[in-house]
Amino acid sequence: MSVLEKAENFLRNFGIDIPVVEMTQIDLGVARYDCLNNKFEINLHIIEFEAEKMEMSLNDYIKILMCHEIGHYLDNNVVDRTNMYLQFLEDVKKGNHSYQAEYDMSQVICDSEIIAWENGRKFVPEELLEKYEEMNIKNYDSAKFRIHFNVLQYKHISEKEKLLKDLVKLQNNIVGKDIEIDNLQFELARERLKQI
DSSP: OOHHHHHHHHHHTTTOOOOEEEOSSGGGOSEEEETTTTEEEEOTTTHHHHHHHTTOOHHHHHHHHHHHHHHHHTOTTHHHHHHHHHHHHHHHHTTOOOHHHHHHHHHHHHHHHHHHHHHHHTTSOGGGHHHHHHHHHHHHHHHHHHHHHHHHHHHHHHHHHHHHHHHHHHHTTOTTOOOOOOHHHHHHHHHHHHHO
16 A cells, blocks of 8 residues: 555544645655645655654554644644745745744744644544654744745745846847846746756
């Protein structure tokens, strides 16, 4: 039985019939509940490594991991918090970033992790409670810094896209003019920048 099937079977024990799929954006951690698409995602590239780090069998690790994700699923404000986070990242991409906004968003993420931790605890098999607590302490600690990593990542993307637009303007000898960049030219510039 695959990791995804094991996770789905565990969820069904609690009457939760939501798909569990492979995480495609691998920088999002080990697992997550995607509330906008109502699905759970698991990063198959690192789950075995994370289970080993926790000194757990893969089966037991899947259980405590999914309990935490059930906690997000049961959070009444998960959609609002997700939309707030996505808006924050859009603002960062546009250069509308302040350290206060970053701090506030960090608090929202930490609050979300605590809620998931508490909500998920009631689903944890008793013999795995200690490991569940350990995993959530580590998860909470990393959540504090996740927002800072994402800000740096999105600021870099924003700066790179500005550089690409400037490259297209230079190529067309129209520096200083405010024009709409043609998508094809933008993609060509993006490919050139990869070669630099």
